[in-house]
Amino acid sequence: MSDTSKIEIRSLRKSFGDNEVLKNINLEVPKGGVVALIGPSGSGKSTLLRCINLLVVPDGGSVRVGDTSFSFGDGARLPDVRTLATFRATTGMVFQHFNLFPHMTTLQNVMEGPVTVRRMAKADAEKLARAQLAKVGLAEKADQYPATLSGGQKQRVAIARALAMEPDVMLFDEATSALDPELVGEVLAVIQQLASEGMTMVIVTHEIAFAREVADRLIFMRDGVVVEEGPSRQVIDHPQEAATRAFLSHFHRAGALPPANATS
Numbered sequence: 001m002s003d004t005s006k007i008e009i010r011s012l013r014k015s016f017g018d019n020e021v022l023k024n025i026n027l028e029v030p031k032g033g034v035v036a037l038i039g040p041s042g043s044g045k046s047t048l049l050r051c052i053n054l055l056v057v058p059d060g061g062s063v064r065v066g067d068t069s070f071s072f073g074d075g076a077r078l079p080d081v082r083t084l085a086t087f088r089a090t091t092g093m094v095f096q097h098f099n100l101f102p103h104m105t106t107l108q109n110v111m112e113g114p115v116t117v118r119r120m121a122k123a124d125a126e127k128l129a130r131a132q133l134a135k136v137g138l139a140e141k142a143d144q145y146p147a148t149l150s151g152g153q154k155q156r157v158a159i160a161r162a163l164a165m166e167p168d169v170m171l172f173d174e175a176t177s178a179l180d181p182e183l184v185g186e187v188l189a190v191i192q193q194l195a196s197e198g199m200t201m202v203i204v205t206h207e208i209a210f211a212r213e214v215a216d217r218l219i220f221m222r223d224g225v226v227v228e229e230g231p232s233r234q235v236i237d238h239p240q241e242a243a244t245r246a247f248l249s250h251f252h253r254a255g256a257l258p259p260a261n262a263t264s
Helices: 045-052 081-089 106-116 122-135 151-163 181-196 208-214 232-237 242-253
Strands: 005-016 019-030 034-038 060-065 068-072 091-094 169-173 200-204 217-222 225-231
Touching: 005 045, 005 200, 019 045, 019 200, 019 225, 034 045, 034 208, 045 060, 045 169, 045 200, 081 091, 091 151, 106 122, 106 151, 122 151, 151 181, 181 200, 181 208, 208 232, 208 242, 217 232, 217 242, 225 232, 225 242
Parallel strands: 034 200, 034 217, 091 169, 169 200
Antiparallel strands: 005 019, 005 060, 060 068, 217 225
């Protein structure tokens, strides 16, 4: 085990019925590191992300975030509800869909976690929430309701909501896939800002060019296994495995990436 790693996954396994979705996955993310997970649909990327914060309980292996670790498998005792809630509060997660409370203003949505989960005084929670809304460029939208916001703005509120819990790590599960193309950039800019500030992150994304620029390391998954991993530009520009090359060739042909033999 590395003393410098913020996230450590060892021998992780997960099945849904007869479908083995994760097969002996190992992953380590250093403090301040950004890891991107790419691969075709059904490869296990989102399940792996959900296992990191235990929204999905693994069948075997171990998960550690910071100083908190859990083991799974035969004879392992599952964490209780309170332990899980405390753990999840330190692992911020942003999903494809925003899941904002429609009856609450933007400010109230961001305040809800600190007040309800962390028992923070409302005045302190409001100050924190306003700071996080400013961080994602939405300070002026504090009193508006989600229905009045664009998809990109809603997703930025969702990011502010996760940040308001002051998590140790941030997990992004296809955070831009439900957005119209012209709104993707504003969300990616916020994620890029977090990376520059040293937030430890794991990002599931189909935005390959973004992953190439922002992620330190890139993991290509297929059929529940890690096929290839390494520095993001190295894997994307010079993939070693045939499956990785085949997957990335679609993005090269679509013009989303420089030619496969380009270097920078």
